[in-house]
Amino acid sequence: MANFYTDNPSLKHHLHHPLMQHIVELKERNFADADHFDYAPIDFADAMDSYEKVMEIAGEVIGEVIAPNAEEVDHTGPQVVNNRVVYAPGTTENLNATIQAGLSGLSMPRRYGGLNFPMTAFIMTTDMVARADAGFCTLWSLQDCAETLYEFGDEEQRQKYIPRMCAGETMSMDLTEPDAGSDLQAVMLKATEDPENGCWRLNGVKRFITNGDSDIHLVLARSEEGTKDGRGLSMFIYDKRDGGVNVRRIENKMGIKGSPTCELTYKNAKAYLCGSRKLGLIRYVMSLMNGARLGIMAQATGLSEAAYREALAYAKDRRQFGKAIIEFPAVSEMLAAIKAKLDASRSILYETARFVDIYKTLEDVEKERKLDDAEKAELKKYKKLADAYTPLGKAFATEYANQNAYDAIQIHGGSGFMKDYPCERIYRDARITNIYEGTTQLQVVAAIRHVLTGSYLTQIQTYQAETLRPELDPLKARLTKMTNTYEKLVAQVAETKNNDYIDFQARRLVEAAGHTILGYLLLSDANRDYEQFIRSAEVYIAYGEAEVAKIQQFIESFDIDKLQYYL
Ligand SMILES: Cc1cc2nc3c(=O)[nH]c(=O)nc-3n(C[C@H](O)[C@H](O)[C@H](O)COP(=O)(O)OP(=O)(O)OC[C@H]3O[C@@H](n4cnc5c(N)ncnc54)[C@H](O)[C@@H]3O)c2cc1C
Structure with a gap:
């Protein structure tokens, strides 16, 4: 039986990170839920045990149902019938299997029907789903929209929508329009107040909306007439049961073909304001997108895992010149690089998820009681770290997913170019990861702030101060130089x-x-589990060192007067 959790020891390694004890204690508020829910944990060990069990269930559904459906879903894809999306049969089967296994709404509080899992555990399921089918992963990770609804919606809205999502209803995030892509300040979808019916009305068009025929939508719209920038935008909840939004078409895409990417028309669609007016883009969508970026980081990591496994299996099996091709250094070197980039992507994914867990849980605690000074300082520290690591991790994991899928095809030779092997689908699917939820260029725009203000350097210094096993000293010295x-x-x-x-x-x-950061993270992984991570730490640090040397060469020899040739 295929189980995508138990067959992958690196997942267990990240689930059992030392910081998890603190995260679980924050999330569980002295394990008070145990008095009200018989499935709530009574202590840290019990909580970890329940994460383990759910990961095993998820790993089995993903390995036994979602992975075998991936090729069929890629070929069949969804269709539009009478303005509604009809999923490929495999997608429907996947959704039903995950709902039946009780995997919807894992991270939502128990009082709304969730399991109160930390983001770190939820994102692990996304990592596994993406390894099986990156197209289905888009539907899966949109569950994260419920986090935004929970964070910014009022209690009535939480009670109305979150239990439905936990029971398996789907969500979408309707932001992009033909003239508003990277620049969401240009959104023009019109929101008009309808006081008679106690709601708002939405009119206009959205495009490129993943799972645009979902049950519950979060919509960015212009509520302030006459405005042109982000301050005139608010966030709304649209419920498909109310009607008013139609799917005009589904895009014919290069990859993630099982994922319906929709063009939507809103005709007087009834909607409700989520949070306060004018904070739609400035506050809520920024938070929504940060969560979604973590999801794409996980999607990219899962794709790298799939690429590595396909390439490794092929390299062991294929023989040329009388031996398995894995025995040629040119091939084994590519495999070692794929594995190192995969392990590095996974390390920053879970490091970021832990930062998000700490600050978001403290923000949630703050809704119940005043935080003391130490808690306030902790919230501030981890929020800043999450802000710094999200764009960095998204940029690195998604670029590596592309590079790894490319190299996996190379290892397959001519067969890799054929539709006979999964690496062809993985290659097409990986291509979107560094475009949506903000292109890599936009991640750089966000990350450079943290370069210039020193946030990355401060965190690097924290890693430098950690005591490691002595055999890692030579690698640490190289990272100090970097x-x-x-x-x-x-x-x-x-x-x-x-x-x-x-x-x-x-x-x-x-x-x-x-x-530099990825090098330190792998060093820390090798410190906790030397056997499992030393190879990737060695390979990645050698690679990173060479890349930093190239960057140094370029910057130090650059004549600023020649900038005109590039602009
Ligand atoms: C398959 C798919 C699914 C999607 N799903 C959703 C969804 O569910 N919800 C949703 O709202 N949207 C969704 N999108 C939209 C997606 O987020 C946007 O396509 C993406 O943000 C890029 O916007 P754009 O396509 O308009 O490109 P543009 O913004 O036109 O960018 C074109 C190029 O210019 C560069 N660029 C633009 N601005 C800058 C800048 N300031 N600095 C440097 N470079 C810049 C970009 O990096 C890129 O290389 C999806 C898109 C696709 C393809």
């Missing part, structure tokens, strides 16, 4: 005070920060 180079390059670029030049070098500086 850190010094990074610090020097940041100072060199920043001191020009030339914004065009800083923007031009931004991607390189963010990459240098990322290589």
